[in-house]
Amino acid sequence: MKREGYISWDDYFMGVAMLAAKRSKDPNTQVGACIVSPDQIILSTGYNGFPIGCSDDEYPWEREGEQTKYPFVVHAELNAILNTRGKSLEGAKIYVALFPCNECAKAIIQCGIKEVVYLSDKYADTKETIASKRMMSSAGVSFRQFTPSVGQIVIDFAGVEK
Numbered sequence: 001m002k003r004e005g006y007i008s009w010d011d012y013f014m015g016v017a018m019l020a021a022k023r024s025k026d027p028n029t030q031v032g033a034c035i036v037s038p039d040q041i042i043l044s045t046g047y048n049g050f051p052i053g054c055s056d057d058e059y060p061w062e063r064e065g066e067q068t069k070y071p072f073v074v075h076a077e078l079n080a081i082l083n084t085r086g087k088s089l090e091g092a093k094i095y096v097a098l099f100p101c102n103e104c105a106k107a108i109i110q111c112g113i114k115e116v117v118y119l120s121d122k123y124a125d126t127k128e129t130i131a132s133k134r135m136m137s138s139a140g141v142s143f144r145q146f147t148p149s150v151g152q153i154v155i156d157f158a159g160v161e162k
């Protein structure tokens with residue numbers, strides 16, 4: 001008999017996206033993304049951070065003031081796309097904890113991703129998110145809010161027999 005209580009594909013891919021977010025050094029916002037092929041194979045992951053060679057200790061993480069993170073930070077979705085190094089993403093899905101901004105939406109559309117699965121849409125009223133949805137709708141990229149089938153997924157390193 002098949003084991004009960006296994007996680008769904010959606011739980012798995014959103015879980016991977018949220019695990020990737022834990023790599024982020026951003027003190028305020030940690031976002032992860034996971035790109036999945038039409039046959040449910042993970043093609044890439046990414047999280048928000050500075051480009052390669054731009055030190056997390058030298059560049060600013062501030063949100064306000066003279067020096068902010070905004071000119072430098074690469075969003076999770078764009079990082080996940082760029083991490084494929086040009087691999088085809090035609091027909092792929094992207095799982096992301098936060099609805100993609102307008103800049104990431106452009107990259108999502110242009111690389112051939114056809115579906116966005118998101119957890120939070122807390123910036124729905126901003127002009128960036130409104131623009132993002134408008135462009136994705138025009139381009140035939142569908143988006144849907146993720147409905148978890150479990151409340152949490154626990155990764156228990158300590159519980160594995162050594």
Ligand SMILES: [Zn+2]
Nearest residue numbers: 075100101104
């Ligand atoms: Zn973005």
